[in-house]
Amino acid sequence: MSKTKTRTPFVPYITLREGEDASSAVTLAARPRGFKGGGLYYTDEGPGDRDDRGVLWARCSQSRQHNQLLGTPSWSDVHPSRQRECMEALLCQGCVQQPSRTSLGYLFLAAPPPGATTTDWIEGHHTAQPPLCLKHAVVATERCGHLMREGAVALRSRVPRLYGVLGTLYESNGLAPPQPMELGPEYDDAPLSYKVRRHTPWILASQLVRELRGVTVVNLAEEVAAGT
Template identity: 30%
Template structure:
């Protein structure tokens, strides 16, 4: 009698809270409507939550986490929620420590220094709670090389990463080909022609965390 040996199953990997799924992508039509200042990018059928308080038009996404995980893409709504509420990008729970400081792990791809203040950094990467940092280091390929880890004391909104558009002859929205453009909120004229995908924050009062180096 032949004994059937079940095939080994691959271990399930937890998909970080901030990662987008294929079933969440949306392509709601956008165009250039008119307001008292001229033309500006907007959805054809506007909805609550399209705009943030600084006037950035946010890309619409679903929230069901259905389909396949898109490991290189962040869900716009969850990325903003993590930044605004200081939630861990892995588990989605509050990342703030008991002392009020927030742990943050950063790679060169998602951070840059403030030219006017060397002690300040700008990033699109949400925080990572202390409990999830070991898992993040093990599973994220970007953290297998060099990265920096900080305990952050100050967080402020800086701007967005956005795709740029220009109006066509019939006010249709035509992509310019410029993607992931950094737009500070003070440059409101650029926000009028941009579809924002990620929120950028300003990190200050940074203290190094002793977990740097490859995993």
């Protein structure tokens, strides 16, 4: 009797794994606003804790062994460092290799905003999802629950420019550790632009966001068939 092979589920590189825990709180501190502009810092801050625009990033452990990621995936969460790595270098979020790129630009997948009836939203769309190679774009449309529910749209962007970050805004708490600011639910998924300099020193970033410009909607199945 032949045995049925069990398909090993593909886990995107940026997906958070069991055992990978945030490790920012212990060493997170804040300078008062009147002191050199104020802002968050780590008491043991080192290279890599800030991006090129000076924003502080959340720390999170990594479950790696011999450069292989281990642990059960937490499908709805992304790892801050790995998401940042892929988004900064424009690498495929699935395999950390070069994403699909044609004369129309880099390949991204996005879900339409609630209530959208046209594609007017695509130009200037803000995304925290790094680009994809063709192979893993297909996998994402087949297995990503969010994209399956909302309806994935394949986009190509000629200019996916850096926009800002998603994260948690903090405020100074005197000599005590800084505390997260209480914001309304409308701010939960709103990225902070790098241009808002009064807030960027006070955000602990967890995802890098790009603004898609020069956008074209493409047919993913046709591109796969054509091998583009």
